[in-house]
Structures are given as structure tokens and as C-alpha cells.
Amino acid sequence: MEAMDTLSDHLKTRVIELKKLQDEGRKIIGYTPGGYMPEELVYACDAVPVGLIRGGEHEPVLYAGAYLPRWMDTFCRAQIGYKMLGEDPSYQMVDLLAVPLTDNNIRAVADCWDFYTDTEVFRFGIPHDKSDFAFNYYLDGINLLKEKLESLTGNKMDEAKLKEAIDLCNRERELLKEISLMRMSDQSPISARDFIDLNHSSFLADKSVMVEALESVCTEMKKQEPARSMKGPRILLTGSTLARGDYKILSLIEETGAEVVIEEFAEGMRHYWETVNPDGDFMEALADRYFKRRVPPAWFRPGRERLDFLIKLAKDFKVDGVIWYQLMYRDSYDFESYYFPPMLEKETGLHMLKIESDYDASEIGPFRTRVETYIETIRR
Amino acid sequence: MYTELFTLCGYEPEEIEKETPRIERAFEKAKLGREDIERAENRLREYFDTTSFGVRKSLKIWMEQFIDMVLAREEGKKIIYPSYPTVPDITLAINMASEDVFCQTPELVLDMVMGQIFGKIDPILEAAEAHGLSQGLAMCSLNQARVGGIIQGIAPMPDLLLGTGFFCDQTPKTDDYLHEVYGIPMVIMDGCMDSSWDEFPEISSRRVKALGIEIRRAMEECQDALGIKITDELLEESFSDFTKLWTSLFMLWDYMKNDPQPMSLVDLGPLWWMATSPDRRALTEGIQVIAQLIREMHQKVKEGKGVVPKGAPKVLIFCHQATDPRVMRMIENAGIAVPTTALIGVTASQAAAFADTKYTIWEEKVANNMLSHGLYHSTPGCIHRYRELCQTWNVDGVLNFYHFSCRAYCIAPLMIKSAIEEDAGIPVLSLEGDFYDTRQYSAESLKTRVETFADMLTIKAASRSG
Ligand code: SF4
Numbered sequence: 001m002e003a004m005d006t007l008s009d010h011l012k013t014r015v016i017e018l019k020k021l022q023d024e025g026r027k028i029i030g031y032t033p034g035g036y037m038p039e040e041l042v043y044a045c046d047a048v049p050v051g052l053i054r055g056g057e058h059e060p061v062l063y064a065g066a067y068l069p070r071w072m073d074t075f076c077r078a079q080i081g082y083k084m085l086g087e088d089p090s091y092q093m094v095d096l097l098a099v100p101l102t103d104n105n106i107r108a109v110a111d112c113w114d115f116y117t118d119t120e121v122f123r124f125g126i127p128h129d130k131s132d133f134a135f136n137y138y139l140d141g142i143n144l145l146k147e148k149l150e151s152l153t154g155n156k157m158d159e160a161k162l163k164e165a166i167d168l169c170n171r172e173r174e175l176l177k178e179i180s181l182m183r184m185s186d187q188s189p190i191s192a193r194d195f196i197d198l199n200h201s202s203f204l205a206d207k208s209v210m211v212e213a214l215e216s217v218c219t220e221m222k223k224q225e226p227a228r229s230m231k232g233p234r235i236l237l238t239g240s241t242l243a244r245g246d247y248k249i250l251s252l253i254e255e256t257g258a259e260v261v262i263e264e265f266a267e268g269m270r271h272y273w274e275t276v277n278p279d280g281d282f283m284e285a286l287a288d289r290y291f292k293r294r295v296p297p298a299w300f301r302p303g304r305e306r307l308d309f310l311i312k313l314a315k316d317f318k319v320d321g322v323i324w325y326q327l328m329y330r331d332s333y334d335f336e337s338y339y340f341p342p343m344l345e346k347e348t349g350l351h352m353l354k355i356e357s358d359y360d361a362s363e364i365g366p367f368r369t370r371v372e373t374y375i376e377t378i379r380r
Numbered sequence: 381m382y383t384e385l386f387t388l389c390g391y392e393p394e395e396i397e398k399e400t401p402r403i404e405r406a407f408e409k410a411k412l413g414r415e416d417i418e419r420a421e422n423r424l425r426e427y428f429d430t431t432s433f434g435v436r437k438s439l440k441i442w443m444e445q446f447i448d449m450v451l452a453r454e455e456g457k458k459i460i461y462p463s464y465p466t467v468p469d470i471t472l473a474i475n476m477a478s479e480d481v482f483c484q485t486p487e488l489v490l491d492m493v494m495g496q497i498f499g500k501i502d503p504i505l506e507a508a509e510a511h512g513l514s515q516g517l518a519m520c521s522l523n524q525a526r527v528g529g530i531i532q533g534i535a536p537m538p539d540l541l542l543g544t545g546f547f548c549d550q551t552p553k554t555d556d557y558l559h560e561v562y563g564i565p566m567v568i569m570d571g572c573m574d575s576s577w578d579e580f581p582e583i584s585s586r587r588v589k590a591l592g593i594e595i596r597r598a599m600e601e602c603q604d605a606l607g608i609k610i611t612d613e614l615l616e617e618s619f620s621d622f623t624k625l626w627t628s629l630f631m632l633w634d635y636m637k638n639d640p641q642p643m644s645l646v647d648l649g650p651l652w653w654m655a656t657s658p659d660r661r662a663l664t665e666g667i668q669v670i671a672q673l674i675r676e677m678h679q680k681v682k683e684g685k686g687v688v689p690k691g692a693p694k695v696l697i698f699c700h701q702a703t704d705p706r707v708m709r710m711i712e713n714a715g716i717a718v719p720t721t722a723l724i725g726v727t728a729s730q731a732a733a734f735a736d737t738k739y740t741i742w743e744e745k746v747a748n749n750m751l752s753h754g755l756y757h758s759t760p761g762c763i764h765r766y767r768e769l770c771q772t773w774n775v776d777g778v779l780n781f782y783h784f785s786c787r788a789y790c791i792a793p794l795m796i797k798s799a800i801e802e803d804a805g806i807p808v809l810s811l812e813g814d815f816y817d818t819r820q821y822s823a824e825s826l827k828t829r830v831e832t833f834a835d836m837l838t839i840k841a842a843s844r845s846g
Contacts, residue, residue: 066794067794067795068790068791068794069782069784069790069793069794071518071784071785071786071787071790072787072791073787101572101573101574103549103787104548104549104788104790104791107573107759107791108787108790108791111577111758111759111791111792111795112795115577115759115795115798121577123573123575124574125571125573126572127570127572128545128552128568128570129568129570133590133593133594133597134570137572137590140586141572141574299549301543301545301552301553301556301568302556302566303553303556328517328518329517329518329787331517331518331519331520331549331553331787332549332553334513334514334517334519335512335513335553335554335556335557337512338511338512338513338557339512339557339560339561356517
């Protein structure tokens with residue numbers, strides 16, 4: 001698709017462009033990509049958000065071992081490794097790391113950056129239930145973030161700018177959702193790889209360029225005649241984190257002829273199901289979208305909402321199988337992976353395959369065997 | 381069959397006789413037979429100072445807890461299981477509110493009795509592993525004991541789970557698991573460690589108030605679920621009793637500063653664990669045992685008796701192993717004095733927080749006290765605590781024995797090493813281990829590193845004095 005090529009060209013030069021913007025005085029706000037960071041606030045302060053979502057490589061994970069015991073989530077160790085290796089400019093250039101603090105793995109990222117580097121870190125807590133008190137705590141947290149961004153950038157956030165940012169980010173979410181919903185079809189017009197690529201691009205790309213690209217992809221997909229033909233089993237891919245570059249599992253699924261038609265991840269994928277309702281107080285509207293209506297990750301307790309959502313996705317997208325792809329030592333997911341399969345089977349008759357990765361190249365052989373066997377079982 | 385074991389655990393003959401029917405029922409449920417009893421007797425004789433009246437009495441408290449827990453259901457108690465890290469004030473207040481409630485952390489009871497005393501914690505951990513808390517996933521063995529104990533029926537199915545989520549993610553998720561799989565109602569006191577890096581030793585009122593609100597909410601939900609009434613007067617009373625308990629415990633611990641170190645952490649450990657999850661018994665028997673041990677310590681100091689030779693290098697350890705006394709004995713046998721842990725003791729910044737009159741309502745005072753510990757506040761809070769304790773205890777080294785399967789504890793070890801070695805010039809051994817399971821981290825497997833560290837400390841001390 002032409003629009004995707006244009007987007008890919010944009011991303012190739014994006015880091016250089018970011019550096020230029022920074023030299024011109026714009027602040028670069030890095031953030032951990034767990035879906036709780038309202039980018040709108042960053043835009044409204046005329047700063048630039050960058051979601052730090054790189055993963056899938058073993059070296060940064062190994063490198064992080066000098067700073068943190070290895071018994072922490074793989075993606076989080078990688079975020080420390082990328083920073084300490086100093087090879088990726090997008091990790092080096094951030095003026096502030098904003099950390100919506102979800103669990104101890106993410107706390108480890110914030111703490112290591114604080115202890116071992118000069119980058120300023122701003123934490124705001126994400127409570128683990130959806131009580132009114134929790135909602136207000138989150139709201140308070142994003143208000144503190146707003147103050148921090150204002151003082152860092154020297155730009156006061158006005159309502160008009162915030163509204164503009166909300167509209168732009170809403171448009172991005174709407175388009176991602178529209179494209180995603182087209183994948184419900186038996187003849188999904190876009191491959192999982194392309195959709196994930198689009199989604200991941202949204203963490204780095206200029207928002208206007210991104211929205212434009214998504215508009216074009218949408219239009220092209222609607223025109224596309226005939227749509228791609230899909231013959232293999234349809235898969236729901238879910239888990240803790242799907243990072244940019246962590247495509248081993250996707251390749252293995254593709255190799256079997258199966259296709260991922262829907263993904264649900266706590267981190268690394270932009271959540272697009274809900275938009276911000278910009279009526280009334282904008283900060284409350286943001287908290288309502290990012291905290292209250294967002295399907296929570298497994299570190300919520302109770303964590304049932306997400307499991308029910310997975311069952312709904314499995315039904316809506318008519319999947320033939322569910323692959324649970326999680327990273328090592330993300331224990332909240334380990335717990336759920338034990339009691340979710342019986343729920344899933346009861347509700348849908350589907351079986352689940354669980355795969356755990358530590359971004360290690362040696363995993364590929366055993367993973368291949370397990371994925372092939374699983375897909376084989378589905379086909380029978 | 382029980383006489384020798386229960387005598388070693390500080391029971392008087394008439395108490396053994398009176399308790400025998402309950403002991404029999406509890407042991408039957410826990411599948412503890414003659415062989416187990418013999419093993420326990422041997423372990424107690426070999427690893428505990430059973431010549432000490434105070435030590436025997438502190439073991440008695442745990443035996444009593446164990447029997448009460450195993451029989452709680454058949455004895456008609458309402459059962460509530462708080463989990464780690466506990467808010468001890470709540471545990472105490474609930475216990476004080478009603479004698480018909482059994483409120484205790486089962487994993488702790490199991491670790492103390494099935495682990496320390498009987499050396500039989502492994503089957504409990506294995507039961508949890510067979511039910512989703514698998515080996516190889518770095519699942520915390522304390523949570524495994526909670527789940528395994530319930531699955532095996534040693535800890536009866538509770539009426540309510542009372543978890544905390546302001547520090548540990550895994551404990552509340554364990555409760556969520558028990559809630560989903562067994563339908564047990566749960567109450568979680570949530571929280572977020574989102575203070576800025578340079579906040580500690582200040583504690584933002586935002587954190588204190590947030591934790592306070594969660595503590596109050598949990599307390600109210602517990603009352604509703606258990607049908608008990610906890611008045612404000614009772615809360616204040618339990619707050620002051622709790623303070624008394626800890627004050628006397630610290631008085632006792634102060635004797636550990638003597639050279640030679642008069643007692644082993646193995647012998648004092650049960651008391652410390654008791655104070656982290658106190659019930660009525662802690663206020664009665666517990667306080668008496670502390671007083672007894674203070675007398676014994678005094679005598680030992682007078683006589684110059686110690687568990688390690690005089691002049692042995694002194695280290696601060698993060699936490700001592702809670703299921704197997706052999707780990708601590710191995711460290712002492714390597715010639716290292718371990719008078720305290722990073723979890724025990726009041727630091728100067730904690731004392732300042734306790735004295736702070738800013739917070740007047742019960743739940744905020746409790747929250748403020750908890751956060752001032754440092755560990756539950758943040759990583760800088762934890763590092764700060766280490767610095768203060770190293771100074772107060774004038775240690776030669778830090779044995780940072782950390783619990784590998786705990787995400788909350790795994791964040792700081794290497795930062796502590798760098799901070800303490802660079803700033804304070806004190807050597808730190810980062811020692812990966814397991815606080816509640818010695819299948820992979822036995823005393824034997826840790827021995828070489830500990831002995832090498834001991835050698836290093838001795839050489840350092842010699843070069844200083846030379
Ligand atoms: S040791 Fe760590 S994981 Fe285990 S219960 Fe305590 S805080 Fe949680």
C-alpha cells in the first residue's frame with residue numbers, strides 16, 4: 001500500500017527530525033507504552049511524545065543484567081538495556097521520561113533510568129482497580145503530569161490546544177479501530193504484520209502524518225478489490241507486551257499459514273477501542289478514556305474485565321485459536337494464563353497456547369514446534 | 381509421642397496433656413506423623429537454642445498459631461487471611477475485635493511450622509506448582525505456600541482474603557487467583573509507588589492519604605464481611621499496643637549490637653515474624669517472651685557469650701531465610717555476625733516520622749508509619765534505609781541476600797550495592813536466594829560465596845587494624 005510506504009519513509013527520518021525539533025527548543029517526552037499515557041497533554045504543551053516500544057532483541061536484555069537482576073519482565077529489562085547501550089537515539093534524546101507506573105517491572109525501568117542516567121523521570125501511579133478513588137488518583141496523577149509538562153516546556157496548556165490534541169488523537173484511534181474491525185471479515189484486507197506495523201508506527205510518527213497515513217490506508221483498503229484471501233486458521237494473539245521488533249511469534253504463526261486477526265496487549269500496542277469524549281472537563285474526559293473505559297491489563301485485581309473482553313474478541317473476530325504470548329517473569333499474566341483457558345473453553349470451545357519469551361534466539365526451535373503443533377490441532 | 385517435641389517448643393506438661401486432642405486433629409490434617417515429629421525434634425535441637433526458655437516459648441507461639449489455623453474451620457471461626465506485606469495494625473485490630481475470628485497470614489504460619497520446625501514445606505510448594513504457580517516462572521515461594529497450604533487443606537478455605545497491592549504485585553494477584561479459582565471474596569489495599577526519586581525521607585501527604593483511604597476502606601469491608609465491629613477506640617488501642625510490642629522488640633534487638641553477638645537470628649526470627657502479623661497472643665505471650673529474652677540476653681552479654689567469636693565481622697543482611705534455619709547457621713559458621721536485617725529496626729528517619737504529629741487519624745498514622753520504613757515507599761527509600769542501618773549498626777559489610785522470585789525486591793539489589801560500596805565504602809555481597817524455599821538455594825549452594833565474602837571481610841579488618 002502506497003500510504004504505508006510513505007509512512008515508512010517518514011519513520012526512516014523521524015529520529016533526525018526529532019533531533020531538529022529538539023534543537024529548535026521543542027521538548028521530547030519519552031514514555032513507557034502501557035496505554036496510560038495521554039499523549040494529548042504532551043501535544044497541548046507543544047512537546048513531542050515518543051513511545052519507547054522497542055523490543056525483541058536479546059542484547060539489551062543481557063546488557064540490563066549489569067543494572068538489574070534478571071528476574072524482571074523481559075521488555076522492561078530491554079528498556080533499561082536500550083538506554084544504557086546508548087545506541088538508539090530515540091532513547092537518548094528524551095528530555096523527560098514519563099512513566100505511568102503500572103507494576104514493579106515498570107517501576108524498575110523508572111528507577112534504573114533515575115539511578116543510572118541523567119534523564120529526568122516523572123512517575124504517576126496507575127491504581128489496580130476501577131473504584132472512584134482509583135479514578136480520582138489517576139486523574140490527580142495526570143494533573144500532576146500536566147503541571148510537570150507545563151513547567152518543563154514553559155508552555156501553559158490551554159483548552160483550545162488540548163481540544164485540538166484530543167481530536168487528533170481520537171482520529172488516530174478511530175482509524176485504527178476502523179481498520180481493525182475490517183479484520184473481522186473472512187477476507188481481511190490487511191495482514192496482521194501490516195496492522196501491527198501501523199500500530200507501532202503511531203508511537204513514533206508525527207501525529208498528523210500518522211493520521212493522514214491511516215486515512216489513506218483506510219481508503220485504499222475499502223477500494224481494494226478483491227480483498228486478500230485468507231485460508232488458514234484465524235488467531236487471537238494476546239499477552240503482556242508486543243514490542244516493535246518483537247515479531248518472532250508473528251513469523252512463526254504466518255509460517256504455518258494461520259493468521260492473527262486481532263491482538264490484545266497491555267503494552268506496546270496502542271489501545272484504540274475507546275475515544276476521549278471531549279464534553280465537560282477535558283482532564284476528566286482523558287481519565288475517563290485512559291483509565292476507566294480502557295480494558296485493564298492483568299495486573300488489575302480483579303482482572304476479570306480483560307478476560308471477558310478476550311472472550312468477546314474471540315467471538316467477534318470468529319477466531320479458531322488463541323495464542324497467549326507473554327514475556328518472562330510477568331507474573332500477573334502467569335496467574336491468568338492458568339485460569340483463563342477453562343473460561344475460554346467453556347465460553348467458546350477454543351483451546352489456548354501459551355508461549356513465554358525472553359527475547360532469546362534459542363527459543364525459536366521450541367516455539368516453532370509448539371506453534372506448528374497447535375495450529376495443526378486447530379486444523380483437524 | 382508429642383511430649384518431647386512440644387516440650388522443646390516450650391509447652392508445659394499439663395498444657396501438652398490438655399492440648400493433645402487438638403494436636404492430634406491438627407497433625408492428622410497436616411499429615412504429620414511420627415517420622416515428621418522426630419525430624420522436627422532433631423531440627424530444633426540442632427539449629428535452635430532450645431536451652432533458652434525464651435526461644436522455646438517463641439516457638440510455642442507458632443505451634444499454637446498452627447494448631448489454631450488448621451482447626452479454625454471445625455472450631456467455628458470466621459477465617460480471614462491477610463497477606464504480605466501485611467498492614468499489621470489491621471491484623472491486630474481484627475484479632476482484638478473478636479475471638480471468633482482467625483486472622484493470620486497462613487503462609488507465615490506454614491513457613492514457621494512446616495518449614496522451620498518440621499522441614500516439610502516442599503510438598504506445600506509443590507502443590508501450588510501443580511496448580512499454576514509453576515516452577516521456572518519465578519513465582520514467589522511465600523505465595524506458593526499460601527496457595528499450596530489451602531489446596532492441601534492444611535490452611536482451611538478462608539471467608540475472606542485481605543491482600544495488599546501497595547508494594548507487591550504478586551500477592552494481590554495470588555489473591556485474585558484464589559478469588560477466580562475458588563470463589564473466595566477478597567479485599568485489596570491498593571497503592572502506587574509513584575513518588576519522585578528525591579522525595580524520601582520526606583513522604584508526600586498524597587501517598588499517606590491514599591494509603592490511609594485504602595486501609596480504612598479495607599477495614600470497613602472486613603467488618604461487613606465478617607460481621608464484626610471495630611470501633612475507633614479499638615483502633616487506637618491496637619495502635620498503641622502495636623507500638624508497645626515493637627518498642628519492646630527493639631529493646632531486645634539492641635542487645636544484638638554487643639560483641640560477641642549474643643544470640644542468633646535463627647532464635648530471634650520467630651519473634652520478629654510474629655510482630656509483622658500480630659494477634660492477641662503477640663500482645664500477651666509475645667511481650668512476655670520478649671521480656672524473658674531480654675533477661676537472657678543481658679546474662680549472655682554479662683558472661684561474654686556469643687553465637688560467633690568476639691570480633692567477628694558484622695554484616696547487615698536483607699532478610700533471613702524463613703523456612704530453613706540452616707541458611708543462617710551456615711552464615712554464622714562462616715564466622716560472620718548477623719545481628720539484624722534490613723527489615724528490622726527503626727531508622728532515624730522512621731523515628732522522625734513516628735514522632736510527626738501531622739497525621740492524627742488512625743489510618744493515616746498507620747500509612748505514614750508504613751511508608752517511613754523506606755522499602756514500601758520507593759527504591760531511594762530502601763537505599764536510604766540501608767545507609768542508615770549500616771551506620772547505626774556499624775557493620776563491616778552487607779550481605780544482600782535477596783529473594784529472586786520477588787519483583788518488588790529485585791529492583792534495588794544492584795543499586796544498593798553501588799550506593800553502599802561507593803558512598804559508604806562498605807563491601808556488599810549481592811546474593812541471589814529464596815527467603816522461603818531452599819530447594820534451589822540451599823545452605824550448601826550458597827556456602828562458597830558466603831565463605832569467600834567472610835574471608836574478604838576478615839582480610840579487610842586485619843589490614844585496617846594492621
Ligand atoms: S516476597 Fe515479594 S513477591 Fe513474595 S509476597 Fe513478599 S513482596 Fe510479594
